[in-house]
């Protein structure tokens with residue numbers, strides 16, 4: 001991905017806030033600035049998106065229609081006065097903004113730390129512009145496990161055996177759509193090959209590898225500001 005240099009301001013840590021949180025906030029504020037009046041906006045899930053929602057609300061745009069990727073995001077967005085509809089009501093999205101667990105130099109993402117990766121990928125696919133917001137440590141030279149999975153309960157043991165090494169996540173409830181959250185734990189030498197292998201397994205509802213073709217922009221909060229990388233789906 002090509003870097004276009006700085007695009008947003010450094011956000012000094014608030015009292016008690018760690019530097020990564022300040023970087024997430026800076027990236028979120030830069031992403032909120034891309035939203036225009038009347039847009040249909042996809043909202044991701046996680047702690048970075050938790051910074052995005054108040055930044056969007058602070059824009060004071062009253063004609064936005066938002067689609068949330070999780071009940072947590074939906075509740076938080078509504079509490080801030082944002083209008084939330086379903087994806088089927090809204091149809092195509094003008095922009096979607098979401099966090100990620102890792103971003104590699106080719107633009108592959110790992111997502112799903114919060115277990116919302118299936119809804120998040122559907123929203124990313126529905127968006128004309130898909131913007132990823134991360135703190136600096138999420139930008140990695142090479143992706144490493146785990147890769148989050150959402151699995152069908154039926155035949156779970158045989159699905160996990162076929163994907164070995166893989167394990168059910170003990171501390172994460174099923175998704176709102178009933179899928180079980182697990183992780184693929186093997187090495188990631190070829191993200192495209194692994195994504196194809198995971199997608200081909202019938203018991204896999206979805207996985208957290210997002211291909212570079214989905215990504216429009218990656219906004220990385222760094223020590224001295226926000227760096228923008230232009231992705232394959234640039235608008």
Ligand code: 5RP
Pocket residue numbers: 044045046047048049098099100101110111112113114115116117120
């Ligand atoms: C949730 C996700 C999150 O975007 C990802 O895990 C990053 O989370 P955070 O913003 O809390 O660091 O994919 O399913």
